[in-house]
Amino acid sequence: MPVQWDETADVVVVGSGGAALTAAYTAAANGARTLVLEKTEYFGGTSAYSGSGLWLPGNHVLRRAGVEDSVARGLEYLRAVAGDRTPAALQEAYVSTAPELVEFLDPALEFEFLSFPDYFAAPGRAPGGRGICPKPLPAAELGARLAQLRPPISMDQYGVPQDRETLTGGQALIGRLLLALDRTGNATLRTGTRMRSLVVEDGRVTGLEAEHEGRTLFVRAERGVIVAAGGFERNAELRRELQGLPGADWSSAAPGSNTGDALAALRAVGAAVDLTDESWWCPAVLFPNGHAAFTLGLRGGVFVNAVGERFANESLPYDQMGHEIRAGHATGVSHLPVWWIFDARFTGTPGMTQPAPDPEAFRAAGLWRTADTVAGLAERIGVPADVLGKTVSRFNGFAASGVDADFHRGEDLYDRFFAAGDGPNPALVPIERAPFHAVQVVLGDLGTKGGARIGVDGEVLGEDGAAIPGLYAIGNSAASVAGHVYPGPGVPLGSGMVFGYRAANRLRAGGR
Numbered sequence: 001m002p003v004q005w006d007e008t009a010d011v012v013v014v015g016s017g018g019a020a021l022t023a024a025y026t027a028a029a030n031g032a033r034t035l036v037l038e039k040t041e042y043f044g045g046t047s048a049y050s051g052s053g054l055w056l057p058g059n060h061v062l063r064r065a066g067v068e069d070s071v072a073r074g075l076e077y078l079r080a081v082a083g084d085r086t087p088a089a090l091q092e093a094y095v096s097t098a099p100e101l102v103e104f105l106d107p108a109l110e111f112e113f114l115s116f117p118d119y120f121a122a123p124g125r126a127p128g129g130r131g132i133c134p135k136p137l138p139a140a141e142l143g144a145r146l147a148q149l150r151p152p153i154s155m156d157q158y159g160v161p162q163d164r165e166t167l168t169g170g171q172a173l174i175g176r177l178l179l180a181l182d183r184t185g186n187a188t189l190r191t192g193t194r195m196r197s198l199v200v201e202d203g204r205v206t207g208l209e210a211e212h213e214g215r216t217l218f219v220r221a222e223r224g225v226i227v228a229a230g231g232f233e234r235n236a237e238l239r240r241e242l243q244g245l246p247g248a249d250w251s252s253a254a255p256g257s258n259t260g261d262a263l264a265a266l267r268a269v270g271a272a273v274d275l276t277d278e279s280w281w282c283p284a285v286l287f288p289n290g291h292a293a294f295t296l297g298l299r300g301g302v303f304v305n306a307v308g309e310r311f312a313n314e315s316l317p318y319d320q321m322g323h324e325i326r327a328g329h330a331t332g333v334s335h336l337p338v339w340w341i342f343d344a345r346f347t348g349t350p351g352m353t354q355p356a357p358d359p360e361a362f363r364a365a366g367l368w369r370t371a372d373t374v375a376g377l378a379e380r381i382g383v384p385a386d387v388l389g390k391t392v393s394r395f396n397g398f399a400a401s402g403v404d405a406d407f408h409r410g411e412d413l414y415d416r417f418f419a420a421g422d423g424p425n426p427a428l429v430p431i432e433r434a435p436f437h438a439v440q441v442v443l444g445d446l447g448t449k450g451g452a453r454i455g456v457d458g459e460v461l462g463e464d465g466a467a468i469p470g471l472y473a474i475g476n477s478a479a480s481v482a483g484h485v486y487p488g489p490g491v492p493l494g495s496g497m498v499f500g501y502r503a504a505n506r507l508r509a510g511g512r
């Protein structure tokens with residue numbers, strides 16, 4: 001039976017994070033009637049929580065800031081770290097399109113350089129970083145759209161009031177993209193509308209079935225559907241199945257609405273999927289409300305596992321630390337949680353977490369423990385006192401000599417980026433002043449990174465490697481171009497936005 005369509009657009013975009021709104025803006029600016037469907041009452045998804053760093057090598061904003069970079073160097077680096085795990089053509093499409101995307105978006109987004117080093121010592125690395133981010137946006141400019149912008153993470157997930165007069169980071173990114181979309185006059189944006197499934201007619205995706213206020217809607221896409229509905233961060237069952245981790249609900253980085261609808265819909269129409277065992281990992285401080293907050297930039301302390309031993313360089317970039325936690329846990333020694341041990345020289349946790357933990361509330365919840373001696377602390381966290389004692393004194397020896405003979409902390413420039421110690425190695429701060437503290441850290445993530453396999457324009461590939469006509473997937477709904485690694489700050493958003501731009505350009509009139 002022919003589908004009775006309720007609504008028609010040229011391009012239908014599912015989701016409203018950075019990738020989605022970039023695709024929608026590109027399509028609308030190209031003159032396409034564009035419809036954005038967002039499941040929740042807010043636009044922005046995880047992207048609205050983010051720092052909005054965008055890894056886009058060789059662009060003019062970097063040049064303007066005096067940063068030496070090029071597409072060739074960016075590509076050399078991406079190849080070196082992602083290797084053959086993802087197609088070379090996909091890597092090339094990402095990096096070579098970055099400058100053009102920034103040219104296209106800069107007037108609307110008003111970018112500036114964000115200094116933050118690449119995460120691996122590999123050829124082509126930008127030691128000072130090659131990230132950019134949108135300039136802050138006065139909230140008043142958003143007008144009525146402000147009420148539809150997902151609030152910052154500390155407000156949304158932890159109930160911490162926040163001044164929203166000036167929007168920064170992901171708030172500015174989504175705010176600026178919403179304004180840009182509105183200015184095109186070609187875009188309709190809907191909240192409260194959930195894609196249930198994709199509609200296929202004669203082997204082509206022609207639209208989708210959605211739910212809006214309890215009603216079923218059939219939405220036709222004349223040119224194509226772009227699925228940008230995030231990952232399956234908040235689907236504990238899927239995470240257990242695909243990622244094989246116990247108690248997989250630490251991922252509170254994404255809004256609760258990222259339950260894997262995209263993955264289900266894409267699989268149902270025959271999309272090949274990849275990298276579903278991966279996430280953009282990070283260590284995360286577990287909060288009393290059960291959420292776990294992305295933690296980076298350690299200025300002190302060590303991480304110990306259930307037997308009281310260090311297991312990695314604590315200053316590693318967060319995704320690499322996440323992999324270390326996973327690998328450590330796989331040895332049979334529990335690394336879930338690990339304990340972050342530090343001393344009285346720090347009044348809060350020595351690292352960056354949004355929001356900052358409140359020691360009293362954490363203590364009441366058993367997530368922060370304190371003792372006058374290292375042995376006493378070991379007892380409080382249930383690890384062998386002799387082992388923790390040895391771990392701490394060995395580490396203090398490293399702090400005195402400036403050399404971490406076990407894990408080489410402080411040797412890489414990233415390790416020193418946040419370091420503030422005043423000893424011979426600023427990343428090694430001794431743990432010697434009572435009282436001693438231990439805070440629970442779990443394996444968190446900034447999003448899952450597995451989804452539909454895509455081609456260079458975000459076109460969704462079937463198991464036979466051929467594109468499924470009319471269907472595109474971007475952002476965390478797609479298998480990441482980065483494969484198993486997190487190359488540098490801003491790759492999740494930067495790559496999602498590039499492939500959104502490419503998909504929308506392919507859907508110009510006459511495109512598929």
Ligand code: FAD
Binds near residue numbers: 020044230231280493
């Ligand atoms: P999202 O932004 O999560 O958007 C998905 C949207 O789809 C959501 O709004 C959701 O409600 C909607 N949706 C879900 N299902 C449906 C459905 N069935 N129908 C309609 N809509 C649906 N990355 C960077 O690159 N740079 C950074 O600086 C950075 N900082 C970060 C800081 C924090 C604190 C966190 C948590 C993450 C950070 N990340 C950063 C990671 C990055 O934010 C995410 O990986 C990225 O935003 C994911 O984008 P997305 O468009 O795939 O999904």
